[in-house]
Amino acid sequence: MQQRRAPILEHKAYAAPSVFQVDNLLREARRQRTTPEGAIPAVCVLDPDGDLAQHLIATGQATPHAHWACYHTQLYAFTCAGIECGVVPYAVGGSFAVLVAEELFASGCRLLISITSAGQIIPAGQPPYFVLIERALRDEGTSYHYRPPAAYSVIRPALAGRLQDAFTGAAIRVLRGASWTTDAPFRETAEAIEFARAEGIAGVEMEAAALYAFAEAQDRDVVCFAHITNQMAVAEGDFEKGLDGGSHDALQVIGLTVRGFMSGSNLGPPAGGAWVENEAMEDDRK
Template sequence: MTSQSNDPTATPPILRGKHRQAPSIFTPDALLREARRQKRIEDGAVPDICVLDPDGDIVRSLRRNKLARRLAAWPCYHTELFVFEQEGLTYGVVGGAVGAAFAVLVAEELFASGCRLLLSITSAGQILPVQDPPYFIVIDRALRDEGTSYHYVAPADYSFADASLIALASTALAECGIAVHVGSTWTTDAPFRETAGAIDAARAGGIMAVEMEAAALYAFATACRKQVLCLAHVTNQMGRVERDFEKGVDDGAAESLRLIARIVERWRATAVP
């Protein structure tokens, strides 16, 4: 094995040799195929609309209230997918996919299994004190302080959401009286390395909150032409005040489901069949 220099001026491995336009040798379809074979699972699709729930609060609430069932046809090695009904529509939801790499792994598998729209609602730490937590942000761009995005799109400071999805979500939520902010977040791979200097730099850049998935999900969506919308549920000030991390009624699950319903209602009215 050739040794590598520790020269701090050298291009780091995360930016070398990515060949982003080349197809991947390892695909989600291959993984799902072999998982079905090993687990003896029949082929089956997931709902058109799926939700990533990194904290698992939505999944726990639905299951506690007996409103969700596990989808036996979901062959992922790492997660369970639950199905629930809301306002006459069927949704899929995956809990516990925390962090950029895990979120994109699951997103790849969901779209390979029939998903058409993926919503991610993740808890986030406050950077700009626009109001007291908890509240929601529709993320229009995310600072790429993680690794996964660099495998999908060329290096840049931010990953961007689909502008039409941002406009759709903003309009839908405003029309039904849900107060949310639209703005940028900082996606980090290292939540316990959020130093004072890093927080100050993010605040100076107008970043509203810090989370762990959006930059990678938006890079994946851009590269693979998929519809992904990320929301941040700002629940905390990173433990710097007492009684932090409060999410509201039912750990914020009911309000999250309300947001999802309104966004999906507008999306279905405008989506191409």
């Protein structure tokens, strides 16, 4: 029998349209669920751990959005940096994250922010802290359905430029660097970790490479942050994200990202030009 390449690398017509279209899926979801037509917030957040969404719901700052038609998830609306934003919790892994991203942009999203817990590879201080992911090692499957094989997916340069100074002087630590995106967190072997260190990688997570490949292929604005919270639980006392599961810090990252994005886009500031921050962000600076 002739040896074949791995199927994930074959039969990929990257410029060809998909037979299965996201708009058609959403049409059927709206029909079956009697979801009213309407746009979702222009800025949305993927929250794989769910801590941010839980905090916003528990404190009365987030409510389900009436126009979200996804079969698999809930979208919650909240206010940050003076505008309505949406947050989707629990979309863990590249394939799930990109499925939701496709639906978000088809429903009216214009900027997608992903904030995911990540394991520390090259130490940059004691966790927790954030890394704005500039490139992500493609050690997952979804990216290969959107872009030809390559070692890394990268943030779109124009978006990176808008965020160049977004975190200067911020009270929270936001570094810039590379991540390793894996589909198999319990196969993070010593050999794989050593390779990632040799590549200069800051942390390991499960979504960024897939999301950046989708963003490049579909011409979408997506920015991914690794929230470095752990050292693979090799010792007790790991996975500490901060107050309320790191929600206050995450809200600051979102607010600063929104401001940086708006400074170079046609979204513009909210009506009247006033920036109104939510209660959690105000409390963090007191």
